[in-house]
Amino acid sequence: xxxxxxxxxxxxxxxxxxxxxxxxxxxxxxxxxxxxxxxxxxxxxxxxxxxxxxxxxxxxxxxxxxxxxxxxxxxxxxxxxxxxxxxxxxxxxxxxxxxxxxxxxxxxxxxxxxxxxxxxxxxxxxxxxxxxxxxxxxxxxxxxxxxxxxxxxxxxxxxxxxxxxxxxxxxxxxxxxxxxxxxxxxxxxxxxxxxxxxxxxxxxx
Numbered sequence: 470x471x472x473x474x475x476x477x478x479x480x481x482x483x484x485x486x487x488x489x490x491x492x493x494x495x496x497x498x499x500x501x502x503x504x505x506x507x508x509x510x511x512x513x514x515x516x517x518x519x520x521x522x523x524x525x526x527x528x529x530x531x532x533x534x535x536x537x538x539x540x541x542x543x544x545x546x547x548x549x550x551x552x553x554x555x556x557x558x559x560x561x562x563x564x565x566x567x568x569x570x571x572x573x574x575x576x577x578x579x580x581x582x583x584x585x586x587x588x589x590x591x592x593x594x595x596x597x598x599x600x601x602x603x604x605x606x607x608x609x610x611x612x613x614x615x616x617x618x619x620x621x622x623x624x625x626x627x628x629x630x631x632x633x634x635x636x637x638x639x640x641x642x643x644x645x646x647x648x649x650x651x652x653x654x655x656x657x658x659x660x661x662x663x664x665x666x667x668x669x670x671x672x673x674x
């Protein structure tokens with residue numbers, strides 16, 4: 470499995486990272502056969518750990534597997550890893566760091582059994598990043614309109630969803646966001662971080 474790369478938009482691949490083209494992804498496939506990717510905003514460890522404890526308290530089995538985050542690009546298949554990486558790096562280079570405030574709860578019920586924290590400050594930047602990212606090598610039609618949020622309970626009993634919506638109704642946290650993570654979805658269903666891209670750096674052409 471290829472290692473995580475902490476890069477700016479102008480960094481070149483480090484020794485030991487998977488090369489471009491048809492290099493193995495670590496799951497037996499080659500990148501030329503297609504790679505399922507996603508892009509997210511990660512949270513400071515203190516916020517992420519607190520929200521994971523809350524999610525676990527609601528009986529969500531994914532609490533220990535999926536750290537708290539804001540999705541910018543949900544699961545999307547690409548057949549050109551190098552073009553995708555360049556695309557994401559270019560967008561990171563144009564984005565300035567910004568503050569995010571997550572506060573209060575909402576739900577996608579009855580369409581989907583999900584309770585989430587609202588994104589207040591930073592909502593517009595998330596939407597803008599999503600629109601830019603979900604284009605070019607990552608362009609595809611989505612089943613639902615993009616809505617930035619932070620999942621705190623998913624696919625648990627209705628009473629647990631009610632509890633999550635009530636317990637975190639007054640929750641609020643503000644923190645800076647200065648990078649976004651490019652992930653690969655492996656054959657085991659696990660998201661693997663491939664590159665963490667700093668905002669506001671010049672790309673290396």
